Amino acid sequence: MPENTTEEAAGGTGTDGSAQVLRPHAEDAFADELKALAAADDRPRPERWRLSPWAVATYLLGGTLPDGTVVTPKYVGPRRIVEVAVTTLATDRALLLLGVPGTAKTWVSEHLAAAVSGDSTLLVQGTAGTPEEAIRYGWNYAQLLAHGPSRDALVPSPVMRAMARGTTARVEELTRIPADVQDTLITVLSEKTLPIPELGQEVQAVRGFNLIATANDRDRGVNELSSALRRRFNTVVLPLPATPEEEVAIVSRRVDQIGRSLELPPAPEGTDEIRRVVTVFRELRDGVTTDGRTKLKSPSGTLSTAEAISVVTSGLALAAHFGDGVLRSGDVAAGILGAVIRDPAADRVVWQEYLETVVRERDGWKDFYRACREAGA
Incomplete structure (x- = not known):
């Protein structure tokens, strides 16, 4: 891919x-x-x-x-x-x-x-x-x-x-x-x-x-x-990436290349956040959670691999210039909102539902949930 x-x-x-x-x-x-x-x-x-x-x-x-x-x-x-x-x-x-x-x-x-x-x-x-x-x-x-x-x-x-x-x-x-x-x-x-x-x-x-x-x-x-x-x-x-692992690898590699040219901190420190961004994009894109248990509404945007790379790169720049250099949930939250909510009315409803029914209940995602709420969800 x-x-x-x-x-x-x-x-x-x-x-x-x-x-x-x-x-x-x-x-x-x-x-x-x-x-x-x-x-x-x-x-x-x-x-x-x-x-x-x-x-x-x-x-x-x-x-x-x-x-x-x-x-x-x-x-x-x-x-x-x-x-x-x-x-x-x-x-x-x-x-x-x-x-x-x-x-x-x-x-x-x-x-x-x-x-x-x-x-x-x-x-x-x-x-x-x-x-x-x-x-x-x-x-x-x-x-x-x-x-x-x-x-x-x-x-x-x-x-x-x-x-x-x-x-x-x-x-x-x-x-x-x-x-x-x-x-x-x-x-x-x-x-x-x-x-x-x-x-x-x-x-x-x-x-x-x-x-x-x-x-x-x-x-x-x-x-x-x-x-x-x-x-x-x-x-x-040309298809979208076949598996989450493949998409995470693509995003990590490209973000690392772009980050080095911009003299940003290395992306591996934010691997967990990259995986979360990819997971969110894939679930909303596919209309179902990774485990297949929950059907989801999909937003109007494409939520492509390229957009995931853009979100993570922007987050890395935020971490470098306004944080401690480590990519965290708060650094990617605003970028995800911008990528998901293209139609202010319909897409916001889709995102709110996903945030409350999936993200809020997912183990280990409490910090991501709070960051997305603070970003204006």
Whole structure:
């Protein structure tokens, strides 16, 4: 499952000033691991790939190389999901990562592009206002007015640059993009060409080009993909963590990485609170207590792993700056309230009921109950 959708905050080093960057790109933050994998990788590589499919999967899932180098897991979950995603990129079909918010779609997309092409920055961010030019190309209007249409006046999109270089392009939140703009990808993905009618030219994709898109399960009905466009993708669904232990491990690892970059105290001192946050999120998300005895109402929010990481990180910052550095119930209570209560009326009722019928009666949770009451429950 996801090591999370929250941004990687591990600081980089080097003469390029990356040590001062708040969030280095994956290929910079994990440059040593990618270099070690490339050196140890003796398997066939698709054209213009930096690593073989096996090495790309190892980079995502983690492992130990023959020289002793430890590759940290970027994604925790079923191995087959990663293998299918990597294999898709080695074919002529584009990859669509689908899932509810917080299932590491963006995270996996970035790391796949970094491992395959060594460049995760050829990115189109999908929004309701994304124009066609963001996917095809635009124009430098000063050049256009002075000299007319020319290649010098053309401003290539990330997709066009990836096609010309034979690398991986990324489109985030594809279903947020208006349907008519989405469909500009059809020719790119089916014919592997991008026409430039103003110049009577085209850009043809060279070997190595492919595209990774992400889409949110919750956005169904916003801008559904046309059947023609959907056929151009192989869809891989990223699930939520399968077990509480898996989710606790994900949250602990990511909080530790983020905390080190922010010079916060180590997360292991707050393992009990992390487990409580994860338990609360999973029970409310699933609509039943962990022991299966009590049915619960679920709030309107997603309560994803990413949100759990955010709650714990904020709590750790509170403990560091306004406490004794140890993560306690009072540090995470306000964050949990903010995550759970999105609809002030309906969600507050759900939370109050959960607090009084489950949290209040649970052994060892009295301090957590009091902290949540004091936080304004």
